[in-house]
Amino acid sequence: MPTDSRASRVFAFSVLFLSVATYSSSQAAPPVPAKDAKSAGSSVVNAASPDVSKYVGAETCKTCHEEIYNSWAKTPHWKTTLDTKGGPSHQGCEGCHGPGADHVAGGGDKTKIFVFEGNSRQETSARCLSCHGEAHEQSHFTQSTHSSNDIGCLDCHSPHHAQEKEFLLVQEQPKLCYGCHVSAKADFAKPYHHRVNEGLVRCSDCHNPHGTGIVRQVRSLPSGDFICYKCHADKQGPFVYEHVPVKTEGCTSCHTPHGSTNPRLLNVMPVNMLCLQCHTFSTTLTAGGPIGPVHNQSAKYQACTMCHTQIHGSNFSDVFFK
Numbered sequence: 191m192p193t194d195s196r197a198s199r200v201f202a203f204s205v206l207f208l209s210v211a212t213y214s215s216s217q218a219a220p221p222v223p224a225k226d227a228k229s230a231g232s233s234v235v236n237a238a239s240p241d242v243s244k245y246v247g248a249e250t251c252k253t254c255h256e257e258i259y260n261s262w263a264k265t266p267h268w269k270t271t272l273d274t275k276g277g278p279s280h281q282g283c284e285g286c287h288g289p290g291a292d293h294v295a296g297g298g299d300k301t302k303i304f305v306f307e308g309n310s311r312q313e314t315s316a317r318c319l320s321c322h323g324e325a326h327e328q329s330h331f332t333q334s335t336h337s338s339n340d341i342g343c344l345d346c347h348s349p350h351h352a353q354e355k356e357f358l359l360v361q362e363q364p365k366l367c368y369g370c371h372v373s374a375k376a377d378f379a380k381p382y383h384h385r386v387n388e389g390l391v392r393c394s395d396c397h398n399p400h401g402t403g404i405v406r407q408v409r410s411l412p413s414g415d416f417i418c419y420k421c422h423a424d425k426q427g428p429f430v431y432e433h434v435p436v437k438t439e440g441c442t443s444c445h446t447p448h449g450s451t452n453p454r455l456l457n458v459m460p461v462n463m464l465c466l467q468c469h470t471f472s473t474t475l476t477a478g479g480p481i482g483p484v485h486n487q488s489a490k491y492q493a494c495t496m497c498h499t500q501i502h503g504s505n506f507s508d509v510f511f512k
């Protein structure tokens with residue numbers, strides 16, 4: 191582990207000086223000294239400072255907080271100590287807790303360092319987003335359903351006391367999510383379900399807990415298609431004869447994504463009732479609706495899918511036969 195050498199600090203300082211200079215000259219307002227872009231306008235105690243002498247480096251923190259330092263050094267955040275480009279405000283303990291010189295000079299004065307406990311979720315999440323805000327996975331966080339319901343990073347993550355090594359989670363999935371989402375827990379306990387409890391599928395395969403910009407925080411594929419195709423590619427086609435709702439309304443027009451008492455996760459049983467929700471017996475077209483079967487079908491008759499087997503689309507039959 192490299193120690194905070196003087197050379198690297200001098201280097202970091204010159205990088206910082208240059209970036210402050212660039213920042214100031216690129217702004218229309220007169221250059222305000224001793225304020226950087228992130229702290230400007232903020233009244234946060236111990237916000238990032240452009241003054242490098244306010245930073246002492248993680249090795250200094252270690253002298254009094256050895257235990258916490260040693261466990262922290264085994265987490266991915268240790269890597270930030272190598273970030274000479276970001277400068278000391280993005281390195282080590284002070285990347286999150288802010289500049290520590292006054293805290294150290296005060297012999298460990300708690301009021302001179304950013305302590306997460308007791309601060310609002312808005313405040314603590316903003317700290318994390320100062321580095322993670324641009325990352326693809328977290329970039330929608332501030333507009334997410336979680337954030338707007340006052341859920342912050344620390345409801346799910348803990349940099350020092352994570353129970354899960356992977357992703358510094360306070361608890362593993364799905365337990366983490368069930369703690370707040372009781373109805374999802376009930377869904378996945380139903381007889382037919384995606385095997386989330388069994389560990390085969392994760393909540394985060396279909397949702398991004400950091401938000402997606404799509405309703406229900408549901409993920410989409412990079413192509414913009416339904417997330418369901420990620421694992422059910424055979425349903426994607428393209429087919430010569432598409433069953434229209436698969437492409438327009440999506441999988442959830444017929445399936446419940448979490449769990450169901452119906453086989454095949456169908457929304458409605460028996461299957462004939464599902465089909466007849468859209469395919470009425472009427473031979474006259476209802477406005478915009480699909481045409482009903484010309485054959486006389488009743489819900490009591492054999493299952494529609496006995497004959498119309500290729501219900502997600504077909505390359506051979508315009509009525510989805512084999």
Ligand code: HEC
Nearest residue numbers: 251255258259262267282283286306307344348349350351
């Ligand atoms: C990624 C951000 C982050 C980094 C880096 C970080 N901390 Fe923390 N620290 C936190 C958060 C968040 C808490 C609140 C407790 C929690 O959620 O783990 C905290 C809590 C603490 C506490 C309170 C006691 C406790 O155990 O909760 C101390 C002391 C502390 N940090 C010291 C340090 C030191 C020393 C370092 C460097 C070795 C460091 N922190 C690095 C985010 C960070």
Ligand code: HEC
Nearest residue numbers: 246250251253254283284287290294297298300303304305
């Ligand atoms: C000279 C010893 C010393 C050094 C060096 C030091 N601390 Fe502390 N720190 C303390 C003491 C003592 C406390 C406990 C203060 C209290 O409980 O009132 C403390 C408390 C804290 C807390 C609050 C813990 C809580 O219980 O909420 C944080 C966060 C923290 N230190 C982070 C840091 C960081 C980050 C560094 C390096 C920049 C650092 N400390 C360097 C002595 C030190």
Ligand code: HEC
Nearest residue numbers: 315318319322327328331336341342343345346357394399
């Ligand atoms: C509702 C719970 C929840 C909240 C709130 C949350 N996360 Fe996460 N985060 C997760 C889960 C679960 C994973 C693992 C994702 C996976 O399995 O792909 C994760 C993964 C990550 C990862 C590693 C993988 C990646 O996406 O790059 C980072 C970094 C991360 N979160 C940062 C944050 C930050 C920063 C915040 C706050 C702005 C935050 N998280 C808020 C649950 C949450």
Ligand code: HEC
Nearest residue numbers: 266267269270280281285286317318321343347356357358
């Ligand atoms: C100073 C910049 C910085 C800050 C502030 C910061 N992180 Fe990170 N974080 C990083 C870096 C760098 C990584 C490692 C990325 C990698 O491995 O590629 C990381 C990784 C993570 C990971 C992924 C861990 C894994 O197992 O892959 C999570 C989760 C995470 N951070 C959460 C947080 C949370 C929560 C906060 C706020 C308390 C926070 N970070 C604050 C820079 C930061």
Ligand code: HEC
Nearest residue numbers: 364367368371373374384386391392393396406408442447
């Ligand atoms: C197979 C993909 C998939 C998995 C796995 C999944 N979800 Fe969902 N979830 C969805 C879809 C799609 C919706 C939107 C349904 C709709 O709009 O009708 C949704 C909706 C939700 C909703 C909002 C509506 C509701 O039902 O309450 C919550 C909350 C939710 N999911 C939480 C979770 C949790 C927690 C887990 C893991 C335990 C999870 N989901 C796993 C696909 C999934």
Ligand code: HEC
Nearest residue numbers: 335336339341345366367369370393394397399405406407
């Ligand atoms: C600390 C509590 C908490 C945790 C932990 C949590 N959530 Fe949430 N989640 C909420 C709240 C509150 C809402 C907004 C109200 C609602 O819709 O239930 C929400 C909303 C959602 C929604 C959007 C629902 C909608 O109607 O738009 C999804 C999807 C979701 N959470 C998935 C997850 C997943 C997946 C996890 C685990 C990785 C998780 N949540 C962990 C509290 C939590």
Ligand code: HEC
Nearest residue numbers: 382385391395396417418420421441442445447453454455
């Ligand atoms: C991460 C992969 C993954 C994603 C994403 C996914 N599924 Fe699945 N799905 C599976 C697996 C694996 C099975 C096999 C079920 C089993 O054996 O547990 C399955 C089974 C099914 C079944 C058949 C259940 C049965 O009883 O035979 C339906 C229907 C289904 N998924 C619909 C969906 C829908 C709709 C979506 C999108 C909301 C979706 N899946 C997203 C992995 C996934």
Ligand code: HEC
Nearest residue numbers: 418419422425435436440441443444445454461495501502
């Ligand atoms: C128009 C209604 C409808 C739509 C829309 C629909 N499905 Fe289905 N799906 C069904 C029916 C009905 C069955 C049961 C077929 C059977 O039992 O023979 C089924 C069965 C399945 C199965 C299990 C059997 C198999 O063929 O593998 C999976 C997986 C599945 N659907 C995934 C999806 C996915 C993914 C989507 C979205 C791309 C989707 N479905 C859209 C009606 C639909």
Ligand code: HEC
Nearest residue numbers: 434435443464465467468480481494495498501508509510
């Ligand atoms: C969510 C509404 C919806 C559901 C549920 C639904 N369909 Fe369709 N279906 C349509 C639409 C829309 C079309 C296209 C109609 C058109 O182009 O005139 C269509 C077309 C068809 C066609 C092709 C014939 C044609 O007129 O193009 C058949 C066969 C068919 N559906 C059978 C079924 C069966 C069997 C089920 C039950 C497993 C079912 N559908 C469930 C909406 C639905």
Ligand code: HEC
Nearest residue numbers: 462465466469481482483484485487492493494496497509
């Ligand atoms: C015994 C086999 C069989 C069953 C069961 C069956 N169909 Fe059909 N279906 C057919 C045949 C044969 C056609 C006509 C194919 C053609 O004209 O090329 C057809 C055509 C259709 C069409 C296309 C529009 C039309 O009328 O030509 C729709 C829609 C349709 N069926 C829906 C359903 C629905 C909904 C069910 C269940 C309530 C169902 N079918 C059950 C054999 C069946």
